[in-house]
Amino acid sequence: MQFQIENMKCGGCARSVTKAIHSVDVGAKVQADPEARQVAVSSDKPREAFLAALKDAGFPVSAA
Numbered sequence: 608m609q610f611q612i613e614n615m616k617c618g619g620c621a622r623s624v625t626k627a628i629h630s631v632d633v634g635a636k637v638q639a640d641p642e643a644r645q646v647a648v649s650s651d652k653p654r655e656a657f658l659a660a661l662k663d664a665g666f667p668v669s670a671a
Contacts, residue, residue, distance in 0.1 A: 608654050610646045611669040612661065617641055620666070627664035631656045 615624050621639035628637050628648055635650035648657060658668055 608648050608650075608657070610648065610657070610661065612644055612646060612666050613669050615639065615641055615644050615646070615666055621646075623664055624661065624666050627660045627666065628657055630664075631660045 612620075612624060615621060618641060621641045624639055624646055625637045628635050628646070628650075632650045632652045635648050635652070637649075638647040640646070650657075661668055
């Protein structure tokens with residue numbers, strides 16, 4: 608699944624986003640691209656669980 612996160616602008620932000628995703632699914636595969644402000648996640652967990660965790664971490668997902 609793909610997420611567009613407009614306020615993920617640097618490597619530190621990408622690490623925080625990855626940590627938030629792993630709080631939902633420690634085994635999720637995460638590819639964060641701060642330049643494109645996109646995150647690709649491979650997980651069996653529902654998208655909604657990640658949306659909530661990202662919002663709580665201060666990285667709300669943009670409607671795309």
